[in-house]
Amino acid sequence: MANQLSPQKLEQLKAKAQWVWNQTLLLHKRAPETRVASSLSDVETFVCLYYGDLLQYDPKNPRWEGRDRFVISKGHGSISMYPILADCGFFPLEELERICTAGSFLGGIPDPIIPGYETINGSLGHGLGVASGMALGQKNKGDDRDVLVLVGDGELSEGSNWEAIMFAAHHGLDNLTLIIDDNGIGMLDLSVNILNWTPIKAKLDTFGWEVFEVDGHDIEQLHPTLAQAKSQRKGKPKVVIAKTIKGRGTSIENHPLSHILMVKADEVDRLVDQDGALQWG
Amino acid sequence: MGLEKKTMRDALLDGIYQKMKEDKKIFFLTADFGAPVLDKIRxxxxxxxxxxxxxEQNLINVATGLALEGYTVFAYAIAPFITMRCYEQVRVNLAILxxxxxLNVNLIGVGAGFSYDMSGPTHQAFEDLAIMRLLPNVEVFCPAExxxxAALLDHALASKKPKYFRFDSKPQPGLYEGPVPLKTGFAELKKGQGTCLIATxxxxxxxxxxxxxxxxEGNEVGVVDFFGLKTFDPDALAALMGRYRQIISLEETFVGKGGLDSLLLYFxxxxxxxxxxxxxxxxENYRFEIASRDELHEQRGMGLSQILAAARR
Structure with missing residues (x-):
């Protein structure tokens, strides 16, 4: 595949993913109300985008006109963005210590007061439509900047997503890349038991999207797939279906109720060691 | 300006059409809802x-995305659908964000109150005024003519906030030959003594x-056209209300549920x-009778005869 990562870059991204995984669990220990399982399935996606030179951004000027737009629709499941944004310089790392305490802007569900967040998140089914409007606006300006949007698989039950899916295809928004964090679990059960929308690949293909499928935890595959999807301009919107594991590496991994389960503090202490060594996989 | 009959949508859309010629940062979105002037724009x-x-959900979301990219957006649909079908999109992406x-997003809802008189309760809007007035950061305008x-156009371009324009579907005669007092939010069309009818x-x-x-009959009552339900001049309203002994509010919305009456009582x-x-x-109920608008008003206790009775008491 084109855009193959160098061995050095691959190792660097893996190390970052490990650090983000650790930090996400530490954030959850500080703020147990955070949705940790959902925030662990998209770690590698965030790492590839922010550390893998896939996203144009300026931490000192988060609204820089030349940035790529990244909309995070599955707000609850993006606590793993907090350490990344801090590490990239959007805000001080010390802010991570203050999560969900009075005066901090880091809440259990991220709001756009956090530098680096484009839109309001957490109420599901909004991000893709808003991102489609941004992509249309970019096209109209002639800038053609990329607009990326992260949606959870459970969120696909929201009908507004399908309005947007048809809209983006009809208008040929090929500067729009949808990433589906397909961890296969909703709030109360496996997604297929709640409302079986499979096969998602065939559906999106039929709806006129360019579809990519990839293991969302395998950075060696994920990074080039995201790179290819993002850069492709063939008159169709693109979607990367990232197959992921909810709660990866913890005792609630793949549990049907993992969305609402917590990882207890003593487990975090066992999993995240002092030198940040990889404890899973 | 004039007194002839015309639809509100044609008056505003004509202005939007002229502005779109010179201002390339204006988008017009419709949820498959038309108007004669819209054909020119399209x-x-x-x-x-x-x-x-x-x-409609996507209408609001796409409008939000465009507004985030710096565009002035007009979004156009039938009143109950552009407010209630997508209320959470309006709340989250427009009011909260x-x-x-x-975010300069201007929602144009056509079909205020009973104006689709033959279409029944799905197409009539008695809740929209209250629920849109409820949302922080959203301006609400309910013109009578x-x-x-037409005067809302300059305000729409200048005020970079979400707005809801609640328009009648039918042509109504003009009430203004001079400037419309948009900043005041209301106009005392007829001065009276004792009783004032404040309507929207x-x-x-x-x-x-x-x-x-x-x-x-020798009873001079005042008449006020109250169109700017979030942006009115409070001192001017206090002065007006202070000059009357009795006020009768009139509106095609559910009574006592957050519309004009609630505004006046609270104020x-x-x-x-x-x-x-x-x-x-x-x-507070839904009815299915087919009748003219004025007959529907009478059936629901808000017609001409009931207004007269209330004013005579």
């Missing part, structure tokens, strides 16, 4: 006039009829204005 600006189809981001609708939307015309009838209480307030509006 033909001349195909890239900036988008029919999102019958998909505009606390942080500048087309000069006001189409009932302003009914109020004028009632006032003319009462005038022939009078807050300001300590010693005025009696009677409220006339739509009783």
């Amino acid at each position: 033909a001349e600006f195909p890239k900036r006039c988008i029919n999102v189809s019958i998909a 505009s606390e942080i981001r500048e 087309w000069n006001t609708a 939307g189409y009932p302003v015309h009914v109020a004028l009829k009632a006032a003319a009838q009462l005038s022939s 009078a209480n807050e300001r300590g204005i010693p005025v009696k307030i009677k409220v006339l509006g739509v009783p």
Whole structure:
């Protein structure tokens, strides 16, 4: 595949993913109300985008006109963005210590007061439509900047997503890349038991999207797939279906109720060691 | 400006059409809902006039995305659908997000109150005024006639906030030959003594009829066209209300549920204005009778005869 990562870059991204995984669990220990399982399935996606030179951004000027737009629709499941944004310089790392305490802007569900967040998140089914409007606006300006949007698989039950899916295809928004964090679990059960929308690949293909499928935890595959999807301009919107594991590496991994389960503090202490060594996989 | 009959949507859309010629940062979105002037806009600006189809949730979301990219957006649909089908999109992406981001999205809802008189409760809007007024950061305008609708254009471009324009579907006669007092938010069309009819939307015309009838009986009641329900001048309203002994509110919305009547009652209480307030509006139920608008008003207890009775008491 084109855009193959160098061995050095691959190792660097893996190390970052490990650090983000650790930090996400530490954030959850500080703020147990955070949705940790959902925030662990998209770690590698965030790492590839922010550390893998896939996203144009300026931490000192988060609204820089030349940035790529990244909309995070599955707000609850993006606590793993907090350490990344801090590490990239959007805000001080010390802010991570203050999560969900009075005066901090880091809440259990991220709001756009956090530098680096484009839109309001957490109420599901909004991000893709808003991102489609941004992509249309970019096209109209002639800038053609990329607009990326992260949606959870459970969120696909929201009908507004399908309005947007048809809209983006009809208008040929090929500067729009949808990433589906397909961890296969909703709030109360496996997604297929709640409302079986499979096969998602065939559906999106039929709806006129360019579809990519990839293991969302395998950075060696994920990074080039995201790179290819993002850069492709063939008159169709693109979607990367990232197959992921909810709660990866913890005792609630793949549990049907993992969305609402917590990882207890003593487990975090066992999993995240002092030198940040990889404890899973 | 003028007194002839015209639809509010044509008055505003004509202005939008002219502005779109010079301002390339204007988008017009419709949820597959038309108007004669819209045909011109669609033909001349195909890239900036988008029919999102019958998909109001996406209408709001796409409008939000465009506004985040710096565009002024007009979004157009039937009143109950552009407010209630997509209320959470309006709340989250327009009302909440505009606390942080500048979002100039102008929602044009056609079909205020009973204006689709033959279409029944799905197409009639008695809740929209209250629920849109409820949202922080969202301006609400409910004009009675087309000069006001036309005057909203400059405000729409200048005020970088979400707005809801509640328009009648039918042509109504103009009420203004001079400038519309948009900043005041209301206009005292007829000064009176004792009683003032304060109406919003189409009932302003009914109020004028009632006032003319009462005038022939020697009872001079005031008539106010209240169109700017979030952006009115509070001192001017307090002064107006203070000049009357009794106020009768008139609106095609559910009575006592957060519309004009609630605004006036709360305002009078807050300001300590010693005025009696009677409220006339739509009783809290859905009805399926087919009848003309004025007949529907009578059936629901807010018609001309009921206004006259209330003013005579």
